[in-house]
Amino acid sequence: MLVSIFIALFLPCAGMSAIFVVYMCLLCYSARASGAGDDEAAPAKPWQRRGLSASDLRKLATVTGKDLVLATDCAICLDKIESEQPARMVPGCNHGFHLQCADAWLSKNPICPLCRAKIAPHLFNSNPSQITQC
Numbered sequence: 001m002l003v004s005i006f007i008a009l010f011l012p013c014a015g016m017s018a019i020f021v022v023y024m025c026l027l028c029y030s031a032r033a034s035g036a037g038d039d040e041a042a043p044a045k046p047w048q049r050r051g052l053s054a055s056d057l058r059k060l061a062t063v064t065g066k067d068l069v070l071a072t073d074c075a076i077c078l079d080k081i082e083s084e085q086p087a088r089m090v091p092g093c094n095h096g097f098h099l100q101c102a103d104a105w106l107s108k109n110p111i112c113p114l115c116r117a118k119i120a121p122h123l124f125n126s127n128p129s130q131i132t133q134c
Contacts, residue, residue: 076101
């Protein structure tokens with residue numbers, strides 16, 4: 001009876017230990033095969049700039065709050081755009097935002113934060129015939 005209790009307790013522990021050792025060996029093998037320990041290994045996801053550059057931001061229309069075509073609430077910070085505050089108007093959809101809010105957003109995302117319209121390079125032209133409403 002003592003032997004059967006010993007076997008009942010020992011075999012599951014030995015089996016789990018064997019599985020753990022095999023798992024650790026597989027991890028070490030895959031780490032060596034992929035070269036994870038190398039110093040010159042490439043980053044997992046390369047960095048890429050998606051937003052607008054500073055020169056593109058300077059090309060966008062800057063107006064005051066009283067000159068905004070659509071709503072006078074900034075959808076980024078959810079604050080009211082006062083009549084004398086500088087504001088940025090997004091080309092294509094004419095949505096307006098605080099200048100600092102819009103520049104911070106557009107430097108990371110080349111889309112309008114309100115309607116998600118993509119700000120294409122042809123919208124930077126000053127020709128008003130190319131600007132369309134969304």
